Amino acid sequence: MMPTGILSNRICLITGSSRGIGLGVARVFAENGASVVLHGRDESVLRRSLAEFSEPKRHSYVAADINTPEGVGVLAAAFLRLHEKLDVLVHSAGILGPPKIPLAEYPVESWQDVLHLNLTAPFLVTQALLPALRKGDSPSVIFVSSGVGYRGRAGWGAYSVSKFGVEGLNQVWADELKAESIRVNAVNPGGTRTQMRAAAYPQEDPMTLPTPEDIAPVFVWLARADTEVTGQSVEARDWVGRDPAN
Ligand SMILES: NC(=O)c1ccc[n+]([C@@H]2O[C@H](COP(=O)([O-])OP(=O)(O)OC[C@H]3O[C@@H](n4cnc5c(N)ncnc54)[C@H](OP(=O)(O)O)[C@@H]3O)[C@@H](O)[C@H]2O)c1
Numbered sequence: 001m002m003p004t005g006i007l008s009n010r011i012c013l014i015t016g017s018s019r020g021i022g023l024g025v026a027r028v029f030a031e032n033g034a035s036v037v038l039h040g041r042d043e044s045v046l047r048r049s050l051a052e053f054s055e056p057k058r059h060s061y062v063a064a065d066i067n068t069p070e071g072v073g074v075l076a077a078a079f080l081r082l083h084e085k086l087d088v089l090v091h092s093a094g095i096l097g098p099p100k101i102p103l104a105e106y107p108v109e110s111w112q113d114v115l116h117l118n119l120t121a122p123f124l125v126t127q128a129l130l131p132a133l134r135k136g137d138s139p140s141v142i143f144v145s146s147g148v149g150y151r152g153r154a155g156w157g158a159y160s161v162s163k164f165g166v167e168g169l170n171q172v173w174a175d176e177l178k179a180e181s182i183r184v185n186a187v188n189p190g191g192t193r194t195q196m197r198a199a200a201y202p203q204e205d206p207m208t209l210p211t212p213e214d215i216a217p218v219f220v221w222l223a224r225a226d227t228e229v230t231g232q233s234v235e236a237r238d239w240v241g242r243d244p245a246n
Contacts, residue, residue, distance in 0.1 A: 024212020
């Protein structure tokens with residue numbers, strides 16, 4: 001999409017933005033004027049990712065493993081040292097867990113890890129940053145869902161169950177925050193060219209898939225201060241090639 005200033009002055013935290021969909025969305029937000037805070041576990045990866053932005057000084061990063069409540073606390077405290085308000089919160093951190101393992105044999109440790117990172121962490125991060133969202137300008141929270149979050153599929157185990165949970169989390173937060181005009185929506189990215197997709201579909205040619213930047217327009221639209229929808233679950237694929245500025 002053509003860079004615009006439609007996200008000028010918007011402060012955006014994107015969890016899981018050291019690579020993949022989170023990084024692509026962060027780049028496109030930055031090109032459209034936002035100040036972004038990148039997040040992942042590895043500080044050196046985050047530093048390298050940020051160095052490739054056209055105006056790195058406008059942006060920052062926080063390293064925190066959010067697979068524990070303590071790690072969520074680290075992320076929230078570090079974000080609040082950088083900014084006192086939050087306009088856009090995108091929950092992109094996620095893990096697949098062991099692929100193609102039937103529930104009958106699914107290891108409980110993996111179940112707990114996947115459920116925690118994909119479902120409990122976005123609940124806790126939203127809760128911890130709610131005071132900053134309340135100070136935001138037309139605040140927007142964006143969860144990242146999946147097609148297996150509406151229809152369960154054999155071999156997708158805890159990942160599928162966690163995304164059903166994300167759909168529920170989206171609807172409950174949206175309903176509870178409506179009165180405060182904090183918008184909450186979920187995006188199903190559809191198959192996207194990332195490490196996670198390659199792990200799930202090793203036989204697939206990644207070049208047949210849209211890139212994270214290709215699917216970013218719907219995130220930009222939901223991040224805009226003048227978008228009004230809340231409580232929706234939207235398909236990123238429907239927005240590929242569309243201009244969210246119009
Ligand atoms: N790609 C697809 O086709 C597709 C389709 C549907 C839904 N999704 C969803 O889209 C989101 C992004 O997926 P992706 O494909 O971009 O995955 P990815 O390339 O594997 O990226 C995952 C991100 O999450 C971060 N992360 C992982 N574990 C973490 C932890 N414990 N604490 C903090 N950060 C952690 C990773 O950073 P570090 O490893 O550096 O910590 C990385 O930035 C996920 O929620 C996924 O379920 C993806």
